[in-house]
Amino acid sequence: MKKIDRLTCEETFRRLDDYLDRELDQHEMALVRKHLKACDVCESEYVFEDTIFNVVRKKLWQVPLPEGLRDRVFARLEEMQRNES
């Protein structure tokens, strides 16, 4: 069977989430990339979505491990180990 060599705007849009998340196979990634290069409207939608979700991700990652939590976890594990021995 012949492989598709180009996508319409609608076909690109249906693949946009998977493209953003690198969840398409290599061929489909290339097809979407090719369409975005040629279509300003789809490209601006893609850039917008990509930007929003990167900013959201960046904000949600601002949660450092509380000081001493690692030691408290490991102390509880060692206590469990001792009790089981």
Added chain:
Amino acid sequence: MTQSNDAAAADFKSLLEPVLEPAYRTAYHLTRNEADAEELVQEAALLAFKGFGRFKPGTNFKAWFFTILRNRFISTYRKKQREIKTVELEDAPELYMYTKSMELGLSAQTSEPAKYVIEQLDAEQVATALSELPMEFREAATLYFTQDMSYHDIAEVLGVPVGTVRSRLHRGRKLLQKKLWHLAEDYGLVPQPGAAEGAP
């Protein structure tokens, strides 16, 4: 304690250590409370240690550990979560923020209208928006936004097919965009519907 038990414990600790910080991040966004997040991580670590014999060496430890953490969250903390208001949003149209910012003409005022709106919301406001999504979308979106996990890994943690993760994330992201936009309206970052024309 036998030598082989000691070796298994050492293996477990070396696998656990690098996932503690990511696990705490997700636990915090699930529980929305530092004390509960810390307790959830500790309980998950103890349960994982007890069940370490069931972990298959060479497979994805992080996904395995997060499955335990998520199940513990469901069984223990979800009852408390009922106290947290979940905003049932109607389905949101595709490209919600994109369309709204175009309607306001933000793209004419800034080259990056998305950044313009979202960067003015602080991390807690964004976290609140995420936490108010209905649970099935919230779980998938929390793993998606707080970890570098593939759809496959998220599916493993949630115990659902990859296609279900794909559709929950798609809908979850749309709902989150709508929620963030409403927050931006509430905080006066963008005009309320029906307000005078023009962006702030």
